[in-house]
Amino acid sequence: MTGDRVRDRADVVGDLHEEVGVSLARCDYRYTAGRRRIVDALADAGKPITLPDILAAAPELAPSSVYRNLDVLERSGVVQRIAAAGAHSFFEFAEPLISHHHHLICIDCGIIEDFRLDDDMERRVDSGLLEAAGKAGFTPLRHSVDLHGYCAACA
Amino acid sequence: MTGDRVRDRADVVGDLHEEVGVSLARCDYRYTAGRRRIVDALADAGKPITLPDILAAAPELAPSSVYRNLDVLERSGVVQRIAAAGAHSFFEFAEPLISHHHHLICIDCGIIEDFRLDDDMERRVDSGLLEAAGKAGFTPLRHSVDLHGYCAACA
DNA sequence: ACTATAATGAGAGCGAGTCTTATTTCCAAC
DNA sequence: GTTGGAAATAAGACTCGCTCTCATTATAGT
Structure with missing residues (x-):
């Protein structure tokens, strides 16, 4: 146990x-x-x-x-x-080493926390980004999605 | 003219x-x-x-x-x-002052360029992020979506 | 064990960005 | 117009996150 x-x-x-x-x-x-x-x-x-x-x-x-x-x-x-x-x-x-995720960034205290999007959303975002990258002649390796705001402690 | x-x-x-x-x-x-x-x-x-x-x-x-x-x-x-x-x-x-957009960031030369997602995709991403933020007790103000890779010149 | 190579630790050095302060510019009231 | 007070500027000193240097120590591979 x-x-x-x-x-x-x-x-x-x-x-x-x-x-x-x-x-x-x-x-x-x-x-x-x-x-x-x-x-x-x-x-x-x-x-x-x-x-x-x-x-x-x-x-x-x-x-x-x-x-x-x-x-x-x-x-x-x-x-x-x-x-x-x-x-x-x-x-x-x-x-x-750590599963794909994104960041909640508090603009007050600066703390950064992880969060996950559900697989379906993640796929849609990824395909949308791939399309946009292709149009710009850009070779994408990875993407980052950050949410800026106030954490529970600073809200 | x-x-x-x-x-x-x-x-x-x-x-x-x-x-x-x-x-x-x-x-x-x-x-x-x-x-x-x-x-x-x-x-x-x-x-x-x-x-x-x-x-x-x-x-x-x-x-x-x-x-x-x-x-x-x-x-x-x-x-x-x-x-x-x-x-x-x-x-x-x-x-x-500038319309909502995201960034293509070249990991070689460091240049940053703007790109837009179509409105439909943007809405979906935004609602997905709002949901994730709510679960974490986070008050979101804005989001950033960055694509990291090689620009046309560095590819 | 011996030797070559990599890693460590302490501090000097670098550079992006901020702070200080004297001077200048701007605006408003007279 | 002139004048007085508040904001902006310019130059450089300074801060601080981070990197570099180099002498010393630890780690394989033979």
């Missing part, structure tokens, strides 16, 4: 680490303890977080190393950066 | 300036020559541009003044800032 749930979670996290390890190895990067700590912090958060968030979760890490490793993880397709104006960037797992 | 076309364009730009002036006045800001130059640069570009772009179009402007005025224009609802990771922010007219 409780034991099983813990076991399950450990397995899921174990799978995550394995997938990350494979992604890193594909680019000739090593999966070091520091990188594992970053991945743990991202997994624990369950939403996009900033460098200070990561340092708060793993104070033993050197800021410069975290920046470098986030860059390595981004290059390996493990994490994705979300740019914020005049503030810290946010980081979260990239697809396919 | 040619004269008429020029006249028409001048009228459109005149309307733009008038609208901007009203927006600024509503926030007790003045519509100065420097701010007008920025608005002209944005109008001439017809797509999101950066501070260096604005300075290239209007070298007589002081960078600090342009930054300050972009901030004023953003506060007045005239322009909108588009954050870019580790690079200059992009600026363009906000709605309703």
Whole structure:
């Protein structure tokens, strides 16, 4: 029961680490303890977080190393950066490590949360975007749909 | 003929300036020559541009003044800032000065272009987003749909 | 174990953007 | 017109998120 749930979670996290390890190895990067700590912090958060968030979760890490490793993880397709104006960037797992989703961005406190569109809607959006891209001679790789407004806490 | 076309364009730009002036006045800001130059640069570009772009179009402007005025224009609802990771922010007219649209963002050269979805698609996307926002206790103000990939020049 | 290669950590360095302050411009009242 | 007060400007100092450098340390592969 409780034991099983813990076991399950450990397995899921174990799978995550394995997938990350494979992604890193594909680019000739090593999966070091520091990188594992970053991945743990991202997994624990369950939403996009900033460098200070990561340092708060793993104070033993050197800021410069975290920046470098986030860059390595981004290059390996493990994490994705979300740019914020005049503030810290946010980081979260990239697809396919995390299922396709979009962002709720609070224009007051800056927090970013994930949300999913149902498959039908997602397909329609995607085909609409593909069409628009084709007309513009654009080769699309991915799309992002962000909702800007006030989160439950700031409303 | 040619004269008429020029006249028409001048009228459109005149309307733009008038609208901007009203927006600024509503926030007790003045519509100065420097701010007008920025608005002209944005109008001439017809797509999101950066501070260096604005300075290239209007070298007589002081960078600090342009930054300050972009901030004023953003506060007045005239322009909108588009954050870019580790690079200059992009600026363009906000709605309703420019019709609702989305962005094609080249992940190679960084250029940003506008595109429109047809009204039907836009409505569907919007209702889908509203529903998702409601579930999360989020109060949405606006949405952004960006397509990331390679532009015609970089493909 | 040995060696080549990658990763780390501390701090210097970079650059986009903001703040400060003295000066100038604008508008309105007289 | 002149004058007085409020807003805008310009130049540069400054902040801060982030990257680079480099000496040191850890990690494979042989």
